Amino acid sequence: MTNKTNAEVAIIGGGIIGSAIAYYAAKAGLDVIVVERGELACGTSSRCDGNILAIDKDPGFDSLMSRKSQDLVAHLAAELEHPFEYRAPGSILVCESEEEMEAAQQWVNRQKEIGLPFRMLDREDIRNESKFFADDLLGGLECATDSTVNPYLMTFSLFEGAKKLGARILQKTDVTAVRREGGQFHIDTSRGEITAKQVVNAAGVWAPRIGQMVGIDIPIHPRKGHLIVATRQENVGLRKVMEFGYLISKFGGKRKVDPETEQYGVALVFEPTESQNFLIGSSRQFVGFDTRVDLDVVRCMARRATRFYPKIGDFSLIRTYCGLRPWTEDHLPIVSRVEEVPGLIIAAGHEGDGISLAAITGKLVCELLTEQSVTSIPTEPLRLERFMARNR
Structure with a gap:
């Protein structure tokens, strides 16, 4: 210059x-x-992870904005010269309790009212999704258009x-x-x-x-988040999975979890990658611009992940890292x-x-x-x- x-x-x-x-x-x-x-x-x-999601957006303007973005990304995948690992397998939220299933049904109803492709999943759907899931999960919900990229x-x-x-x-x-x-x-x-x-x-x-x-x-304030990268010896799942409690954590609500999980804002996020590994999240903390890995948070995230996927406890950890989300109230x-x-x-x-x-x-x-x-x-x-x- x-x-x-x-x-x-x-x-x-x-x-x-x-x-x-x-x-x-x-x-x-x-x-x-x-x-x-x-x-x-x-x-x-x-x-960060690399998802183009409507499933976790507040029904209405937020989720419709994400749906528009999904359409644009599909066009970009065809239009740009360099591929970026675009896939559109949909994503799911899984529920632990009858209370969450009722809230999930309301969430699905509100999204369907504005024309988004949401549906409820029952216990059998969850079993068919992955043999690694905990047996006591009651069901969940799906958004069929959610996609993923390499950011x-x-x-x-x-x-x-x-x-x-x-x-x-x-x-x-x-x-x-x-x-x-x-x-x-x-x-x-x-x-x-x-x-x-x-x-x-x-x-x-x-x-x-x-x-x-x-x-x-x-x-705008920095909101810290941890991610774990693990290797999969065999296929754990084909698409993005989050716990329904992720929505509560994201929007600042109270969940029925242990104090440490609440303190660190930990909620399950699972994402398979193109390289045959998977990402485990997530945490949410206001600690300024500190991006150092906190092993207490990592252990808490691992515990939360094994609650939903008990059989991945012996999988190999590759690395952990932190990012800062630009948060608005x-x-x-x-x-x-x-x-x-x-x-x-x-x-x-x-x-x-x-x-x-x-x-x-x-x-x-x-x-x-x-x-x-x-x-x-x-x-x-x-x-x-x-x-x-x-x-x-």
Whole structure:
């Protein structure tokens, strides 16, 4: 990069959200530059599972937004040159109690009312799903359209697609200041100055830091999560499985679990991978930007996993790692123009749904950048102003 570079759109953040925005914006003919302080996909996008889920989204706007994203990802899988391990096997939630089965039935009814392909599963369905399941599981529910990707490969595939369309990608480039003067943005970086007509803040858990540079408070906080990678000597399951209690944990409710499981926000997540291993999650903690592995949390997750899959207790552990989810208090991302700073768009705060919602976020931000009068999904629920109104 020369000491001064100009672009129509500067995207700050080289994760999966930034990659989707770069691809759709470049495809629309915009002159795009992406600034990433580390390597591409080196933050949250490299420390997560890879699911495009509607099953765990609140029925209504949330689940319909995810369903839209699923359709876009299916198109991307056919459209992009580099494959990213896309599969659409559906996913399931399993229930431990009659109380959870009743709640699951209500969840299914609400999702079916808005046209989503949900159905209840009985005890026999669960037995047929995997011989490794505990015998006392009562049933669960399924969403047939849920899909899975390799988040690394999808991020790189989108960036490669964007580059072919003319986008420029700057890695190992730290943004040190952003200011708006004379109708355009001046972005100071560790590799010189960038000027742009519009800026997209897609910096995930670090979005508030970029917001502070232009005097904007962005209410996003890091929420830590652990993952275990284990090797499967034989096939445990073919698709994503979560416990119904995951929904309660995700949305901050109270579950009937031991104090440690509650304290660490642990709930079963099982995901088979293309490489014939499987991922075990999950945990949820507010501990700032600390990404060190806590073995107490890992043990708690392993105990929870063996409650649902008793026979995987002797499988080999490969590694454990942590990521930071960009959390907002209403569990929806911020995908919004900033009225106080014309030309600035925020696209962050997806919590654990960044992979799920990357495609629809990229499409929506492109529509905002090109000032479309009709957008793919309503923008009102995602506006930054919803938090300001709440805090007045």
